[in-house]
Amino acid sequence: MFYREAGQFKTSYAADQAAFPISQDRVFIGIWLLIGFVAVPLLSNEYLFRAIFIPFLIMALAALGLNLLVGYCGQVSLGTGAFMAVGAYAAYNFWIRIPGLNPLIAFVLAGGVATLVGILFGIPSLRIKGFYLAVATLAAQFFIDWVFSRIGWFTNYTPSGSIAVPAISLFGFEFESPLRKYFLCLTILVLFAIVAKNLVRGRIGRAWMATRDMDVAAEIIGIRPMYAKLSAFAVSSFFIGVAGALWGFVHLGSWEPLAFDVNRSFSILFMVIIGGLGSILGAFLGAAFITVLPLILNQTPHWLGIQLSTAMISHIEFMIFGALIVFFLAVEPQGLARLWRIAKEKLRLWPFPY
Amino acid sequence: MGFFIEVLVGGLMAGVLYSLVALGFVLIFKASGVFNFAQGAMVLFAALSFVRLLDILKDTFAPMLLALAITIAIMIVLAIVIERLVLRPLVNQPGISLFMATLGIAYFLDGFGQAIWGSDVYTLDVGIPKDPVLLFESIFEGGVLLSTEDMVAALVAGLLVAALALFFQRTRIGRALRAVADDHQAAQSVGIPLNYIWVIVWSVAGLVALVAGIIWGSKLGVQFSLSLIALKALPVLILGGFESVLGAIVGGLIIGAGEKLSEVYLGPYIGGGIENWFAYVLALFFLLFRPQGLFGEKHIDRV
Numbered sequence: 001m002f003y004r005e006a007g008q009f010k011t012s013y014a015a016d017q018a019a020f021p022i023s024q025d026r027v028f029i030g031i032w033l034l035i036g037f038v039a040v041p042l043l044s045n046e047y048l049f050r051a052i053f054i055p056f057l058i059m060a061l062a063a064l065g066l067n068l069l070v071g072y073c074g075q076v077s078l079g080t081g082a083f084m085a086v087g088a089y090a091a092y093n094f095w096i097r098i099p100g101l102n103p104l105i106a107f108v109l110a111g112g113v114a115t116l117v118g119i120l121f122g123i124p125s126l127r128i129k130g131f132y133l134a135v136a137t138l139a140a141q142f143f144i145d146w147v148f149s150r151i152g153w154f155t156n157y158t159p160s161g162s163i164a165v166p167a168i169s170l171f172g173f174e175f176e177s178p179l180r181k182y183f184l185c186l187t188i189l190v191l192f193a194i195v196a197k198n199l200v201r202g203r204i205g206r207a208w209m210a211t212r213d214m215d216v217a218a219e220i221i222g223i224r225p226m227y228a229k230l231s232a233f234a235v236s237s238f239f240i241g242v243a244g245a246l247w248g249f250v251h252l253g254s255w256e257p258l259a260f261d262v263n264r265s266f267s268i269l270f271m272v273i274i275g276g277l278g279s280i281l282g283a284f285l286g287a288a289f290i291t292v293l294p295l296i297l298n299q300t301p302h303w304l305g306i307q308l309s310t311a312m313i314s315h316i317e318f319m320i321f322g323a324l325i326v327f328f329l330a331v332e333p334q335g336l337a338r339l340w341r342i343a344k345e346k347l348r349l350w351p352f353p354y
Numbered sequence: 355m356g357f358f359i360e361v362l363v364g365g366l367m368a369g370v371l372y373s374l375v376a377l378g379f380v381l382i383f384k385a386s387g388v389f390n391f392a393q394g395a396m397v398l399f400a401a402l403s404f405v406r407l408l409d410i411l412k413d414t415f416a417p418m419l420l421a422l423a424i425t426i427a428i429m430i431v432l433a434i435v436i437e438r439l440v441l442r443p444l445v446n447q448p449g450i451s452l453f454m455a456t457l458g459i460a461y462f463l464d465g466f467g468q469a470i471w472g473s474d475v476y477t478l479d480v481g482i483p484k485d486p487v488l489l490f491e492s493i494f495e496g497g498v499l500l501s502t503e504d505m506v507a508a509l510v511a512g513l514l515v516a517a518l519a520l521f522f523q524r525t526r527i528g529r530a531l532r533a534v535a536d537d538h539q540a541a542q543s544v545g546i547p548l549n550y551i552w553v554i555v556w557s558v559a560g561l562v563a564l565v566a567g568i569i570w571g572s573k574l575g576v577q578f579s580l581s582l583i584a585l586k587a588l589p590v591l592i593l594g595g596f597e598s599v600l601g602a603i604v605g606g607l608i609i610g611a612g613e614k615l616s617e618v619y620l621g622p623y624i625g626g627g628i629e630n631w632f633a634y635v636l637a638l639f640f641l642l643f644r645p646q647g648l649f650g651e652k653h654i655d656r657v
Contacts, residue, residue, distance in 0.1 A: 076450060124638060128645040130449065131389045135592045136641060138585070139634030146631050262585070266457060273454045311473055318465025325458030330443035333451050 003347040019197055036186055041179055049178035052291060057185035058246045060287035063271040064189075064196050064280065065239025070269070071278035072200055073232035074212030075125050076133060079140035081264035083237045084244030085257060086114045086144060089154050091245035092163055096156055103168040107245045114241020115234045117144075122233030126226055129215075141262050148257040164254035181250050188246065192239060197280055199235065208232050209278070274328050276335025285336040293321065360500070361618050362611055367504035369610020370511045371573075374566040375587035376594065376602040377515070378559040383596045384535040385555040386441070387449060391456045394584025395463035396429070396560055401567030401576045402471040403428050405478045422564075429560030430553075437553045464581055475577040478568065507569045514565055515603060518558075522599075527554060535597070589637035595650025604648060609633045 003024050010016045020026045040053060066080050091110035095101055121140040125133050148154050155161055167176040175181050199205050207228040210218035219225050248255050267290055275286020297317045301308050308316070332338055375397060382390040407421035414420055440455050522528040533541040534551050542548055570580055590609050594601025613629045613636075620628065646652050 070450075124641060128641050131453070131596065132592050132641060132645065132647070134389075134453075135588045136634075136638050138588060139631065139638045142631035142634055146628065270454065270457075273451070277450075312469060315465040315469035315473070318461050319469065320465075322458040322460065322462030322465065325461070326440050326455050329447070329451050329455045329458070330440070333444070333447050 003344050046178050049182050056291040057189050060284050061189050062240050062243035062268050063283040063287045065236045067272045067283045069232050069236035073208040077137040078265050079137035080268045081260040082141040082144035083114050083240040085260035086117045087241030087244030088248030110245040111238040111241040115238045118233045118237025125229045162256035276337030279337035282335050282337035365611035365614030369606040370508045372590045373603045373606025374511050376590040378562040380602045381559045389453045392459040394581045395460040396563035397567040398581040399463045399467040400564035401571040402467045405476045405576045406471045430557045433553050433556035475575045478571040589633035593637040595647025597651050598649035601649035612636050
């Protein structure tokens, strides 16, 4: 009774084409925006921003990008960390080499560079499929790691190979306090989420999904596989590149290539799978889960009053993390987003059983 | 010329070691269609168990044999546990889910192995001679310097592959394994129990991991980085093809030789450390011409 479409008539073409045709969905999104823009800033403290909310927002953006590629177009990529690195280093280079450049423009340009690199490494997807492609994208990961740690030009010849950037300032605002950083990341994430939502329900999103479901059949009904696959790589890399630039400039402040190694790729893929393949909501849920879980695992022995060596804690963290992943895949293989879908079904009928 | 051959042979030997790890991947992929990322973690786990048991049992009459036997038992138990807790609940899930599950297994095993066996670097000495030998002095000036350790490793790998080939071709279980690899449903319909076969395959992969772990461990010391060897084996896999044992061997040789030759002859021009990615780029290049790998099965898509 809470989630009923009955009685919501569409009386214009615009209403029929709406992104969220059901009013409950609109209310729900509005509530989340209120929570994000009002409740969280009021109730949260510096530590929570730094440790949870900012990483979560940036990771959600990266997961959103990867989900477009893996979840909507069906091309498995293990090179996410590398594309984030491209975004971060490109933003850095635009920023130091063009004095006075607005950081936002640097981020967008960095996303553009990541797009080009993404298309380049997406070209093999025209020939190879499935796990062969997944392993091939690892080539991007290792090659790009190597480029940024060995070629001095990209790091402006800093002797340690690590990069440090000061807090960015936009339109006269210094983005130094966690609260301001949070608002910046949240705004960017919301904008990108709107873009993603509209992309996947449009022509290009449908082409991606057809390619994912069966690429030969998609080709026969007139979808150009090259266009579909490479555009998925391009859009996804743009999202991931911007996320990488944010991760470097806003979250870390100083970083080295290790910040974007293969484990980063895996953790973002975990977010996409645990959240739910082919779901925008899933990217958010997965990012929240993977960001918060290590913190909880880290703190649990402390709360329980058990004394363990840090090495032991990290081993046990690994074990529980691995076990939880297997557990989640076994219990809900379609991800956390599916739980929400089930909840909606229940809410539609509640309080009646059927 | 002598130097070239030395580098080449050294690369081929290293390639054999990659093949050993890749072999474990291929066995599991063939029989269950699971792309098992945990193979590297299994190598680490087996090697850690072995080296620690060796230490605990060093006062008994035959520490080596006992440790080997117990480690094999551990790997078989591990295979049973994985089949029960991971594969069975995930039957009929898409390949990507199973792949993620094996990533979970890899995390778990890395943590578990180090939690119970400790995370120090252990030296492992199984009596493989380590002194290099000089060969072909009469043919080339200066001769060719070869590591006996590598040669023993290559020999062991060769024996292992021969044993696996015999096992697959000549035994009843081997035939069942090949049937499952060809077609799950057809195999099941002629009465081959899938779950039992999976336990066997994962056990065999565990044994291969143990052998790889012992050889790599005696070369580099038993430590966490053994787990990352899996990443080295992946280009071998895509080069050789996921379904082919022969592909794993040939792929390993090509990657090993290519990597060493490029490091020596290309490295000075474009900077060191290229062995981290060279294998992948080489494999990628091959894939552009043969998308299913050198010896993989050609997939025909039907609509």
